[in-house]
Amino acid sequence: MAYRIVELELSRPLSEIVLAPGEEGVALVARFEDELVGFAMVPQPAGSVLGAPDVTRLADRRFAAAVLQARTEKALGARWPDQRAPGAPSLTIAICTRDRAPRLRRLLASLDAVRPGSPFAGLDILVVDNAPSDDSTREAAAAFEGVRYVREPRAGLDFARNTALANATGEWLAFLDDDVVVDRGYLHGLYRAVRSTPDAGGCSGLVLPFRLETDAQVHFEKNGGFGRGFARTEFRAERHGNGLHPVGAGIVGAGCNMAFERRLLLELGGFDEALDTGAPLPGGGDLDIFYRVLRSGRAIVYEPTYAVYHEHRETLPQLKRQYWSWGLGFMAFLVKSWRADRPLRGRQAAMVWWWVLDRLGAIVRAGLKGRRRELSFAFAEFAGGVQGLAGEYDRSLARVRAIRSAAR
């Protein structure tokens, strides 16, 4: 199963969409005057032809309100002059990668396209090569101008992120995973987020699908993907209507597209190297840093125009493993937070309770409806969670200690 990803510019007349025989829907990426304003997945008969009136009808239902909002924003902007202080910060973009030179090249090429219009006072790009098996990453980075290369021999994403932190020079530090490419509004979106909020300690952005060409990719995106919507949102240590916030840190964003004030990261002591370690515990590091930033009293700004496109897992086994890793990473993060942040233990325990019931509910629903694929994903996530609660964080701490002493 595949979906055609189509970009619509709503300020101009829309044209027809012709689906290939294997394509069973369209994923509409909507822009208004070049700014991202909406995304929708619409199933269609495979190989069908959507005439311009059909496309217009689809857009009317989903994006008309967004267009009116974008125009209202401009009208309000004309009435309310910008009161932000002058002066732009500098930015370091860090890409932590391991043995994926083709994807790194793709990402660096997309960054090359947006660099010339950068609103930041300074911009440098840092590639952190994490325990590589060959020189391909170094060669890929060298092919681009103005890209610094650092090698981190200790395997683990949060080792690499901390190396990026130690080597960054910008006042702000943005992280990108190697399986994304940036949207053309990426830098301006991040700049807008950073400048909008004087006490922002971090920013998170929209993650759209890069390709929807396999069952796994379509399934993942249909079930929410990494999408966090098109409403600019500020997260702080509390949130009305969400009594467990900020323990459910996943609502803030995703680790493949996040940025922080560098000085704040240093004050917080960087990333927890026992989370996001790769194979044994591949997750939780982003949740942990979002949580700690919010708990420090600083805000995280979610800005939808600060956007990237993520290459989702291609095969169903890979996707199943990803669900498992979410359960594992989330529960390992909760175990860690239970120890590190005693005042919020009530919320952390309530979150475990909520999550267990939520996932059991998902298993029962998938079972009752006879959806085998969803059932296997739900089981995988639940199993990951149980493993995460059953001492995985401690095992990871031991592994990380061993890696550190071996590297010494």
Add this chain to the structure above:
Amino acid sequence: MKDERWTIRHIDLADGPRVLDADGAPCLLVYWWRGLPLGARALRAAELPYRRAQMTADAVRLAADQVAARRSLRIAGYDGQPRACLTVAEALEADGLLETLDRLAAEPAPSAERLSVVICTRGRPEMLRACLDSLARQAAPPGQIVVVDNAADGGAAPVCAGRAGVSYVHEPRPGLSIARNAGIAAARGEFVAFTDDDVELPANWTAEIVRALAGSGAEAVTGLVLPARLETSAQRAFELDLGGFTSRHFPLRFDRSFLEETRRVGPQVWRIGAGANMAFRRTVFARFGGFDERLGAGASGCSEDSEYWYRILHGGGVCLYEPRAVVFHHHRGDWPGLRSQYRAYMKGHVAALVVQADRYGDRGNIRRMFRQLPAYFTRTAATSIQNTAWWRLRLLASEVLGWAEGLQYLLRPGWRARGQVGEVAEPGAAAPEAVRHA
């Protein structure tokens, strides 16, 4: 549910966004465009100060929604939500977006000479006094104010004495529907508005009610109910967690199609509004009679208002929800009070379902009693347990109790046979003897 002091903060977005620190105390932020309510947002202490960028993002969303709703009146679907009708082309072509709001806010207030305001009260002289004071401050004074005293001892009489334009009616037979019918009988205006003694009215309320009724052709108008205070955890639970009385900030038209969409499963007429802020053309009472005296506070518990809207919609009439007509309501402050309120709501709701089914043969009302309501109880119990919201479970127990009590009406043929509704005097008829001009 901790007891911490909450405040209510009003922000006029026509003056631009600002930083709100609210002295660091949690608050309900209510957004306006001059007299036009745009929306509300609750903020906890750690979410303060609320910054310009956040307020701007709220303003964009709320102003755009308001403009869309004001350009062409939207029709409510079964869930009380508007059916989307805006197209991209219209959104591109719409001009003068903010000017639409400016124009609405600057419209001159019509006279309220033809409006009678009916307030039913029972043993709450202090609240009644505040309510009457707020009525005395109306920019467009109503032609008539009728206070119906539903207490046996007539304790409201001294509060009304000496107030210009206030008629005092003593209706000792208990029941809100009976009291409201007495108010209708005493009302002389072309339009009749109802509010409660636990409500305070902003100065433009009468004008907005008249504007909505005169300008729309609707038989009934309802408006927005904002909380007057959020001082206790029970008040906050009612307003912020349970949704309060009404929380829509855009106008909405309820007509026959709203009724038809869910006739099979029980039309959700309570979504139209709240009895604390409603008005009618005087002529509807001649056509549909008065409020059903089996329903409402003092009888079955509540829903005499929504049952009336049901009748109007059934007769092909239109109900208009117009949030510009705002009232501030004092919610119940204590938990036992809130629980008994919810018990009465559910009991009265089931009674109204019986009445609606009997009057029009709409079986969907019975279906709602035995299918949707138990499903709602189950769902609420599950989410309350998942969210460890034990207060919600206790409240749910009161609702289930009220539901069980309401079912008795199904088994009371005598009660069900009393299908007639209170006779109401024709407009312009002589005031009944009970009326005494204060």
